[in-house]
Amino acid sequence: MEQHYSIGEIAKITNISVQTLRYYDQIGLFKPSYVDRKTNYRYYKDSQLYYLDIIKSLKYLGTSLDKIKEAQQFTPAQLLTFLEQQESVIEEQINRLVEIQQSLFKSKKQMQEQIAITVFNEVYEKEEDAFRILTIAPERLNASYIPNSYYSSLLKTLEIENTTISSRYGCMYKYAAYEKIEDIMYDHLFTPLLTDRYITNLTPEMDVQTTPKGRYICIAFKFTAPTYLEQYQKLRHYIEENKLSVIPIVYEIFMPTNYAPNETDEFIVELKVKVNIPH
Amino acid sequence: MEQHYSIGEIAKITNISVQTLRYYDQIGLFKPSYVDRKTNYRYYKDSQLYYLDIIKSLKYLGTSLDKIKEAQQFTPAQLLTFLEQQESVIEEQINRLVEIQQSLFKSKKQMQEQIAITVFNEVYEKEEDAFRILTIAPERLNASYIPNSYYSSLLKTLEIENTTISSRYGCMYKYAAYEKIEDIMYDHLFTPLLTDRYITNLTPEMDVQTTPKGRYICIAFKFTAPTYLEQYQKLRHYIEENKLSVIPIVYEIFMPTNYAPNETDEFIVELKVKVNIPH
Numbered sequence: 001m002e003q004h005y006s007i008g009e010i011a012k013i014t015n016i017s018v019q020t021l022r023y024y025d026q027i028g029l030f031k032p033s034y035v036d037r038k039t040n041y042r043y044y045k046d047s048q049l050y051y052l053d054i055i056k057s058l059k060y061l062g063t064s065l066d067k068i069k070e071a072q073q074f075t076p077a078q079l080l081t082f083l084e085q086q087e088s089v090i091e092e093q094i095n096r097l098v099e100i101q102q103s104l105f106k107s108k109k110q111m112q113e114q115i116a117i118t119v120f121n122e123v124y125e126k127e128e129d130a131f132r133i134l135t136i137a138p139e140r141l142n143a144s145y146i147p148n149s150y151y152s153s154l155l156k157t158l159e160i161e162n163t164t165i166s167s168r169y170g171c172m173y174k175y176a177a178y179e180k181i182e183d184i185m186y187d188h189l190f191t192p193l194l195t196d197r198y199i200t201n202l203t204p205e206m207d208v209q210t211t212p213k214g215r216y217i218c219i220a221f222k223f224t225a226p227t228y229l230e231q232y233q234k235l236r237h238y239i240e241e242n243k244l245s246v247i248p249i250v251y252e253i254f255m256p257t258n259y260a261p262n263e264t265d266e267f268i269v270e271l272k273v274k275v276n277i278p279h
Numbered sequence: 280m281e282q283h284y285s286i287g288e289i290a291k292i293t294n295i296s297v298q299t300l301r302y303y304d305q306i307g308l309f310k311p312s313y314v315d316r317k318t319n320y321r322y323y324k325d326s327q328l329y330y331l332d333i334i335k336s337l338k339y340l341g342t343s344l345d346k347i348k349e350a351q352q353f354t355p356a357q358l359l360t361f362l363e364q365q366e367s368v369i370e371e372q373i374n375r376l377v378e379i380q381q382s383l384f385k386s387k388k389q390m391q392e393q394i395a396i397t398v399f400n401e402v403y404e405k406e407e408d409a410f411r412i413l414t415i416a417p418e419r420l421n422a423s424y425i426p427n428s429y430y431s432s433l434l435k436t437l438e439i440e441n442t443t444i445s446s447r448y449g450c451m452y453k454y455a456a457y458e459k460i461e462d463i464m465y466d467h468l469f470t471p472l473l474t475d476r477y478i479t480n481l482t483p484e485m486d487v488q489t490t491p492k493g494r495y496i497c498i499a500f501k502f503t504a505p506t507y508l509e510q511y512q513k514l515r516h517y518i519e520e521n522k523l524s525v526i527p528i529v530y531e532i533f534m535p536t537n538y539a540p541n542e543t544d545e546f547i548v549e550l551k552v553k554v555n556i557p558h
Contacts (some may be wrong), residue, residue: 003426003428005450005463013428013431015434015436015438016436022542027367030540031540043385046426046428047427047429048477048540049428049430049431050427050430050446050448050535051538051539051540052540053430053431053434053444053446054446054535056438056444056446057386057445057446058446059382059444060379060382061379061386061443062379062383069504070349072539072540073539074538075536075537076390076393076394076534076536077394079390079538080390080391080394083383083386083387084389085388086383086430087380087384087387090376090379090380090383091380094373094375094376094377094380096370097311098306098371099341100340100341100369101366101369101370103339103340103547104340104362104365104366104369107336107340107362108359108362108363108366111355111358111359112359113290115355115356115517123338147325147329148325148326148327148328148329149282149292149325151328151329151332152292152328152332154296154334155293155294155332159294159335164336164339164340165332165335165336165339165454166336167329167332167333167335167336167337169329174303175393181362205428210294251288256329256333257354257355257414257423258354259330259333259350259351259352259353260330260351260352261309261310261327261330261351261357273444
């Protein structure tokens with residue numbers, strides 16, 4: 001004789017909670033074979049257990065309850081097709097996570113570099129790896145004030161690609177003698193790319209560049225517009241005094257020191273110029 | 280002068296919907312810098328946009344809103360620690376998906392094998408790969424009726440391991456001359472393992488075995504208790520008539536032909552015996 005089980009017994013045998021079993025009944029995914037009219041108790045027969053295992057195994061494979069309900073009507077050939085589709089879904093999810101992993105690795109590196117800056121208002125030298133940046137050429141913009149909305153358009157491009165955005169920004173300008181901050185005109189604003197992906201959908205003002213690997217002359221300081229030029233001049237003075245040959249581009253990176261939107265903005269700025277390798 | 284934006288403008292610049300921005304305000308994640316007392320309109324300043332980018336980038340890295348709110352109070356060093364933790368979280372998610380991928384591959388193979396059975400009630404030969412099975416030794420159980428609850432205990436073991444369960448079952452018994460179905464006593468019930476993982480937490484009755492790769496003599500039929508023995512005897516007759524040397528174990532696999540719990544159960548049974556390779 002085939003055995004019958006109460007909902008509590010089924011819950012115990014299958015490790016599925018009574019609430020879940022009731023819910024499966026409600027949505028028509030798995031119904032008891034018999035309901036007692038008087039007591040409203042649900043009874044399940046032993047041979048039904050098998051179908052609960054099918055539900056479990058599809059659930060494990062990442063299938064939604066709606067889709068499982070659909071799959072219950074499948075023939076074996078249709079189920080095979082479904083499993084093939086599910087393979088693509090899982091593959092896409094893995095690819096996405098692998099990209100997040102890559103982005104985390106690069107974000108970590110950025111944070112490590114920021115934390116490694118211990119000298120402020122003084123020139124130092126350091127080795128830097130190459131990194132890919134997404135740039136935008138602004139219209140007549142000087143160092144005294146950068147509207148954040150420029151960066152928003154860079155981020156929009158990255159969001160269309162569905163890739164990670166960096167919460168770090170920078171800009172580039174010509175290495176030269178400046179009299180006042182308003183004379184420093186930005187050639188490019190940029191954000192570091194946290195992905196190795198090929199970026200499409202660039203607007204005409206945008207470009208993907210790679211900053212050169214090598215030795216940089218740097219200075220870091222807490223950003224305020226009035227002291228900016230003074231810090232820049234320290235950097236320039238050091239380069240001239242040491243008769244260094246440099247690539248005439250200044251990279252300016254700004255890094256937040258707090259992440260709460262309602263505190264006072266405080267940014268560390270690092271200016272860096274790459275030393276030319278002698279032939 | 281720093282620019283101010285309405286909520287609609289911010290939505291446009293950042294690609295975040297007005298509803299989401301209102302929600303971020305409600306939960307204290309990102310508040311407008313100024314709210315007009317009369318109109319209740321929210322205004323944001325340009326320099327705030329940066330903090331929205333931080334929220335976005337953490338969200339992309341798989342961080343919950345609660346956790347982002349916590350991260351807003353972090354120092355750069357704490358944020359680095361958080362990114363390291365997030366790396367482990369993502370790694371675990373990838374490992375899990377890779378195991379699902381493996382299980383999907385094996386499930387697909389099972390379905391393909393089932394679909395490949397086109398001959399019924401007649402003996403055929405086929406090559407089979409080895410596969411790992413999780414077995415349980417039942418107490419005095421014969422082929423006329425198998426309670427599903429035996430399989431539930433196999434599944435529980437797999438669920439503790441948090442691995443995929445197969446919705447396919449089988450059993451093993453001695454290859455011998457039987458007079459009636461009640462004489463066939465199962466040595467083991469089993470479920471194929473869809474994972475390559477090492478399985479711990481076995482009860483004393485359980486074991487992990489590997490079925491041998493090689494040539495099998497098989498017969499498939501729609502399961503009914505009355506015809507079972509007749510089909511078995513066809514298989515035995517074929518083996519004896521062809522004077523085949525076989526490993527004296529019968530593998531019985533049952534496969535559902537529909538997945539809906541409320542239809543009549545219909546299973547295909549395949550019996551198979553492995554041919555010995557001559558020395």
